[in-house]
Amino acid sequence: MTARTRGAAGGGKLGARVDELRDAAFAALEQAYAPYSSFRVGAAILADDGSVGVGCNVENASFPAGMCAERVAVGALATRGLRRFDLLVIATEADSPTPPCGLCRQVLAEFAPALPIISVTRSGEAARWSLADLLPSPFTPSFLHHS
Ligand code: ZN
Numbered sequence: 001m002t003a004r005t006r007g008a009a010g011g012g013k014l015g016a017r018v019d020e021l022r023d024a025a026f027a028a029l030e031q032a033y034a035p036y037s038s039f040r041v042g043a044a045i046l047a048d049d050g051s052v053g054v055g056c057n058v059e060n061a062s063f064p065a066g067m068c069a070e071r072v073a074v075g076a077l078a079t080r081g082l083r084r085f086d087l088l089v090i091a092t093e094a095d096s097p098t099p100p101c102g103l104c105r106q107v108l109a110e111f112a113p114a115l116p117i118i119s120v121t122r123s124g125e126a127a128r129w130s131l132a133d134l135l136p137s138p139f140t141p142s143f144l145h146h147s
Pocket of ligand 1: 101
């Protein structure tokens with residue numbers, strides 16, 4: 001992990017966990033079920049209790065039924081009762097770091113609208129975003145409440 005990437009995580013508490021989450025995301029990627037796209041993805045999310053939830057993409061012969069690694073990781077944390085997230089690291093084998101897809105952005109925004117996101121590649125490329133930049137006007141639970 002480069003110093004640039006550490007800095008991108010905001011340093012401090014989060015920065016100290018970036019390498020750990022990167023390793024966890026690549027370990028999850030190894031379990032990806034991607035026979036159709038061959039685009040393996042791993043995701044690791046740091047929850048506010050300090051624990052990490054991981055996920056890999058799970059494709060399906062009925063293509064829309066497939067799940068992205070990010071949403072699988074959200075499900076793993078939600079199953080443990082965790083609802084607040086501090087950092088997402090996405091690992092792929094692409095040439096350039098890839099952001100989460102639109103569907104995953106919406107799912108992540110439910111729990112962490114300003115989630116810091118770092119995407120890494122095998123070659124060491126990294127990019128960083130805030131979810132608030134990737135999805136500036138999410139549909140949130142507040143829209144469901146009538147006054
Ligand atoms: Zn996705």
